[in-house]
Amino acid sequence: MDGAHDMGGVAWSGPVQPEPNEPVFHAPWERRAFAITLAMAMPGGWNIDMSRFAREDRPPEDYLAKSYYQIWIAGLERLMLESGLIGSEEIAAGKSLHPAKPVARTLTPEAVGAMLHRGGPTEREPTRPSPFAAGQRVRAKNIHPPTHTRLPQYVRGRVGVIERVLGCHVFPDSNASGAGENPQWLYTVTFDGRELWGEASEPGLRVSVDAWEPYLERE
Amino acid sequence: MTEHADHHHHHHHEDHSELSETELRVRALETILTEKGYVDPAALDLLIETYETKVGPRNGARVVARAWADPAFRARLLADATPAIAELGYAGRQGEHIVALENTPRLHNMVVCTLCSCYPWPVLGLPPVWYKSAPYRSKAVKDPRGVLRDFGFELPDGTDIRVWDSTAEIRYLVLPMRPAGTEDWSEQRLTELVTRDSMIGTGLPKRLDEAS
Numbered sequence: 001m002d003g004a005h006d007m008g009g010v011a012w013s014g015p016v017q018p019e020p021n022e023p024v025f026h027a028p029w030e031r032r033a034f035a036i037t038l039a040m041a042m043p044g045g046w047n048i049d050m051s052r053f054a055r056e057d058r059p060p061e062d063y064l065a066k067s068y069y070q071i072w073i074a075g076l077e078r079l080m081l082e083s084g085l086i087g088s089e090e091i092a093a094g095k096s097l098h099p100a101k102p103v104a105r106t107l108t109p110e111a112v113g114a115m116l117h118r119g120g121p122t123e124r125e126p127t128r129p130s131p132f133a134a135g136q137r138v139r140a141k142n143i144h145p146p147t148h149t150r151l152p153q154y155v156r157g158r159v160g161v162i163e164r165v166l167g168c169h170v171f172p173d174s175n176a177s178g179a180g181e182n183p184q185w186l187y188t189v190t191f192d193g194r195e196l197w198g199e200a201s202e203p204g205l206r207v208s209v210d211a212w213e214p215y216l217e218r219e
Numbered sequence: 220m221t222e223h224a225d226h227h228h229h230h231h232h233e234d235h236s237e238l239s240e241t242e243l244r245v246r247a248l249e250t251i252l253t254e255k256g257y258v259d260p261a262a263l264d265l266l267i268e269t270y271e272t273k274v275g276p277r278n279g280a281r282v283v284a285r286a287w288a289d290p291a292f293r294a295r296l297l298a299d300a301t302p303a304i305a306e307l308g309y310a311g312r313q314g315e316h317i318v319a320l321e322n323t324p325r326l327h328n329m330v331v332c333t334l335c336s337c338y339p340w341p342v343l344g345l346p347p348v349w350y351k352s353a354p355y356r357s358k359a360v361k362d363p364r365g366v367l368r369d370f371g372f373e374l375p376d377g378t379d380i381r382v383w384d385s386t387a388e389i390r391y392l393v394l395p396m397r398p399a400g401t402e403d404w405s406e407q408r409l410t411e412l413v414t415r416d417s418m419i420g421t422g423l424p425k426r427l428d429e430a431s
Contacts, residue, residue, distance in 0.1 A: 007356040008333030008384065016354045016369040018416070022347050024271045029245040034270070034345075035263035036249055043257045052335055068336070068351045070241055073248070086251055094247035100255035109261040116269065119312040122388040150386045152333050154360060166316075166389060186387055197361055204379035207360045210387035 001053075001146050002153060004060035009154040009197070033069040037076050043103035046079050048120060049176035053148035054078045124183035126168040132187060136162045137219040140189065140211060148176035151215040155207075158195050159219050163208060164188040171212055184212040275344035278309045279392060280413035282342055286319075287397040288406035297321055300392065304342060314341035314390050320383065320420075321394045327378050328393045329366070329420030331359035332385040339390035343418060350419065360384055370421050393420045400427055 007013075025031045041051070055075035056063065066074060080086045090097050107115065132138060142157040143149070150172050166186040174182035193205030238246075252258040282304055286293040296303040300319040304310065317339055320328035332338065333356045338346040349355050358366050363380045367373065374380070383391045395417040401409060411430045416422025 005334055007353055008331075008359075009361045010353075010357040013352075013354040013357050016349050016352065016358065016366055016421075018349050018370055018421075019347065024275070024345055025267075026348070027242070029239075029242040031267045031271075032249050032263065033245050035266040036245075036252060036258055038266050039258045039262055040252065055335070064353070068348070073241070073245060077248070085257065086255070090251050091244070091247060094243070094250060096251050096254035100257065103257060106257060106259065107262045108259055109265050112262050112265045112269070115312075116266075117311040119310070119315045120388075121315040123316060150334060152384065152386060154333075164318075166387070169387060172387075186389075188383075188389075190381075202362070202364055202380065205363065205382070206379070207382040207384060209384045210389050212387070 001057060001148065002144055003056050003058070004063040005056035006153050008152045030069045033073050033076075037072050039107045040076060040080065040085075042105050042107045042115075044079055044083055044085060045104065046083070047175055049148060049170075049172040050079065050178070051075060052172070053176040056148070122170040123167045124170065124181065126183075126185070130165050130185045131213060132162045132165070132185070132216065132218075134162050134165060138162060138187075138189060138216040139219045140209075141215055141217055143215070145173065147173065149173050149215075151211060152209060154196060155189075155191060155209055155211075158191055160189040160191040160195070160208075162187045163190045166210065169212070171214070173212075173214070184214055186210055186212050187216070189216065270340075270345050274340060276342075276413075276415035276418065277410070278307070278344075279339070279342035279415070279418045280410040281307055282309070282392070283394060283413045283418065284406045284409035286394055287401075287409050293394075296394065304392075309341040311341055313337070314339045316389045317342070317392055318389055319392050319394050320381075322396050322420075324375075324396070325378060327374050327380050327420065328391075329359060329363050329380060329382045330385060330391040330393060331356060331382060333357070333360060334384075334386060337385035337388075337390065339392050342392055343415060347415075366421060370416065372423065393418050395424050398424050398427060 055071045081088060085101055087098060137159060139159045140151060140155045140157065166188060168183045169186040170181040171184040174180055188208050189211045190206050190208040193201035196207060253260055286296050292303060296319045300317040304317055322328055336346050336351040338350060360382050363382050385391060398412055412424040414422050414425060417424045
């Protein structure tokens with residue numbers, strides 16, 4: 001979707017503000033927000049692409065007004081409400097009012113280490129050869145799906161070069177909607193700065209995105 | 220230990236007046252999820268402890284120092300970073316597919332996630348606030364030299380910048396250049412020069428006189 005999360009090249013922000021000796025979390029509630037978000041994916045059964053869409057699919061003014069972990073919490077609440085794991089009246093009351101919905105699994109302390117170490121690899125066995133090869137010129141499609149996508153707006157319609165063939169990976173556009181993994185070939189596609197930003201671009205700048213085959217067309 | 224233990228016991232009015240709406244909301248959620256048996260507070264504590272004390276940029280610094288000290292490891296890292304990094308015991312969530320990017324006198328690499336906050340957790344830990352912020356996510360792909368000025372340094376004119384936008388599940392780790400004058404340094408000592416920002420591409424390794 002074309003939302004406020006898609007920030008590449010947008011001109012409305014000020015300087016980057018590094019924070020010396022920054023703590024991992026800036027408030028106790030951020031710790032808990034982080035942990036419940038990670039832990040709830042197991043009983044919730046949603047995937048990372050669904051989580052990303054639940055965070056980004058909100059009005060720009062809301063996305064920009066919320067801090068990072070406030071967005072995480074808003075996304076988590078949405079997934080839990082949609083799946084019926086909790087009710088909005090329970091959030092308002094601050095306590096459980098109904099019996100729990102049966103869930104397949106929950107995260108035990110004993111399983112934390114293995115869960116983190118395993119992660120969620122996205123590479124899958126290809127079912128056909130790669131249609132593109134390194135060095136080939138491709139154009140990022142000028143598409144604007146209202147659903148989840150990982151093709152940033154600043155490269156759409158622009159011509160780049162396939163730099164690396166990264167294998168076949170879970171396709172977020174399908175996975176986010178519950179339509180399955182639908183693995184697709186993934187490429188690092190590199191764009192010249194002038195192709196993205198015009199003649200005033202920094203000399204020598206090159207920018208890449210990782211783009212799945214359905215985002216690309218032969219140039 | 221942890222706040223979840225207090226959640227159920229500190230509902231005094233003065234607490235509420237000091238708590239933000241967000242704090243109350245997160246406490247309410249944790250209470251509900253714990254009461255329903257969806258989350259185990261001990262598992263939450265362990266997740267937090269892991270990323271506050273175990274997984275962080277010290278891991279990445281060990282990878283970089285090994286690459287500086289051991290040419291065979293460096294070659295493995297640049298050829299296929301995920302198994303090379305796993306040799307040091309770092310793997311898993313948000314680092315399932317890692318690519319290492321070599322800085323040279325002619326080429327400086329910088330990593331961003333314009334769409335959210337993708338970051339190589341097993342080697343760098345959780346991302347800093349500025350990495351997730353609108354200024355960095357918007358500016359890095361268009362004005363990376365301006366970003367570097369925000370961080371207080373300039374690259375030489377002859378150095379090209381290559382920006383990697385982490386739009387898929389590939390995670391990028393910059394291999395900065397080994398500082399001159401460290402030829403006789405041990406791998407252990409080299410780790411002291413490796414900063415987090417030098418592994419994102421928004422900084423350089425420490426100067427020799429800055430190392431402890």
